[in-house]
Amino acid sequence: MTQPILPTGARVVGPAHAGVCGTWWRALAPDGTAQLVLRIAAPDPALADRVTTATRAVAALRHVGLPATGDPIRHNGALWLVAAGVSGSTLSELADSGGALLDLPAVATIAAETARLLTALHAAGLAHGAVHGRTVLVTAHGAVTLAEAALLPALRGEPADPATDRRAWAELVRWLVARWCDGQPRVDLLLRCVARGEQDLAQAVRELRDIPAGDLPTEALTLSAPTEALTLGVPTMALPDDAPTTALSMSPPVDPFVSTRVPTLLPDQPASPGRTYRSAGPAPTIPQPATVDAVFPGSTTTEGYEATGAPPSPDPVAEVRFGPGVPAGPPAAPAWPQPPAPPARPRRSRWRLVGSVLSALLTLALLVAVGLHLWQRMSPLEVRSVQVAVAEPPGERCDVTVDVVATVQTNGRAGTIRYQWLRGGAEPGGLLTQRVARGQRTVTLRLKWAFNGTGSATETAVVNIVEPTPIQGRTIFRYQCG
Structure with missing residues (x-):
């Protein structure tokens, strides 16, 4: 079954789940990038402006x-918000999955990282406003991510309140301790840090770093979950009225975020020493050769032999000869003839060297020109800008068809534009394609919008380009029939 396309152009890859400020979907962008897409009901334009200011x-x-x-x-x-490249499971999902086992150092790490992120928000004059198990995510590498930052105060029109964040952070950590660390050693030390964090998060971060691992388990934690691991523990809901309706009947895809790994060491804490392998004893030494004393004829003296049961073999290097006719030394080796020296290579002329350099430069210039030509021909299509306008405003005419024209500027490369039209009060249109020829820098996309009946309405037409460059353009016009 075809997976639905959200108004952001992303393809849904999992069921919807509830956040604090709205509804989340896990989706894939046209280029395959993992995304979290949040839908917030915002009928008030002033509310939408506050959310835009907060996200910026x-x-x-x-x-x-x-x-x-x-x-x-x-x-x-x-309002639809897109967070690209975000992965992981929320703390609520980990708690409800039943397979997660967090020790005290892991909970302290999550608490310290969450407090560090809140401190960064407070230093910028912002507040999270929705610190909750559904907004704190732990990635596959043990990193902590805060979703929905600064959105709830913007939706309520309230000023930033760091004190609310500190209290919510303390309640979140106490919940983690009660869920996973009840009865573990040094849990009272962690709870004292949490109590101080309600007044000063920066001090809590410093104290959480100093909690020693001691005899606590130090093995890393691997969390496994089924296909719907990312939506465990939160109510699954259908897509909104203005979103595709096939989300409820689609088969659950394989979730890319099914494993989460949380380190059990605190930040800046050295890792526990590993095993050190040493040899069992000193390195063996090479025995020295046995000494051989002189043995005269008729003598049975064997002093100096090793106790091996047999005399050592004579050392040919230390052989001594006696008697007439024995040369004083070994004969000299014959002299080998030396090969003749190779003739000296003639020096290359200066003009020949200059010719070689010029030939190399011409070859390099030719390669650069060919490479540039191939790059220009093979570079992908890009959308530079899009402008949307009404070819002829309807004015006060009745039963008219409005011609909405989108003018797209490209980089002149060949390719295909995939787009859809979004009309106010109507379902998102299907994906359309427009072929672009090489050298064509302007592309025209048209929407025929028919109006019938009497009355007046202000309508908005949005062209949503999905590929090759995600971009939107819009226009507003008024239909009035007396």
Whole structure:
């Protein structure tokens, strides 16, 4: 069954689940990047402006644990936020999965990283406002990510309140301790750090780092979950009215975030020493050759032999000869003839050297030109900009068809544009394709929108380009028939 396409252009890969500020979907962008897509009901334009301001403020921090969502996409009275490259499981999902086993150092690590992220938000004059088990994610590498940062205060129109974040953080850590660490050694030390964190998160981070591992287990934790691991413990809900309706009947895909690994060592704490392998004894030494004393004829003296049961074989190097006719030394080896010296190579002329250099330069220039030509021909299509306008405003005419024209500027490369039209008050249109020829820098996309009956309405037409470059353009016009 075809997987639904959200108004952001992403393809749904899992069921919906509830967050604090709205509904989340796990989806894949057209280029295959994993995304978390959040839908927030926002009928009030002022509310949408506050959410945009909050998301931009969080994105300006450029913090890896506070994912940027970009400006929200408005569609049918709702805001759609996209966080790209975010993975992991929420703490609520880990608690409800039943297979997770967190020790005290792991809980202290999660508490310290969450407090560090909240401290970064507070230093920028922001507040999270929704610190909860559903908004704290733990990635496959043990990193902590905070979702929905600064959204709840923006939705309520309230100023940033770090004290609320500190209290919510303390309640979250106490819940983690009660869930996983009840009765473990040094849990009272962790709870004292939590109590101080309600007043000063930075001090809590410093004290959490100093909690020793001691005799606590130090093996890393691997959490395994079934296909729907990312939606365990939270109510699964259907897509909203303005989203595709096939999400409820689609078969559950293989979830890419089914394993989470949490380190059991605190930040900046040295790892426990590993095993050291040593030899069982000193390195063996090479025995020295046995000494051989002189043995005269008729003598049976054997002093100096090793106690091996047999005399050692004579050493040919230390052989001594006696008697006439024995040369004083070994004969000299014959002299081998030396090969003649190779003739000296003639020096290359200067003009020949210059010719070689010029030939190499010409070859290099030819390779650069060919490479540039191939790069220009093989480079992908890109969308530079898009402008949407009404070819002829309807004015006060009745029963008219409005011609909405989207003018797309490209980089002149060949390729295909995949897009869809989004009309106010209607379901998202299907994906359409437009072939672009090489050298064609302007592409026109049209929407025929028919109006019938009497009355007046202000309508919005949005072209949502999915590939090759995700971009949107919109126009607003008024239909009035007296």
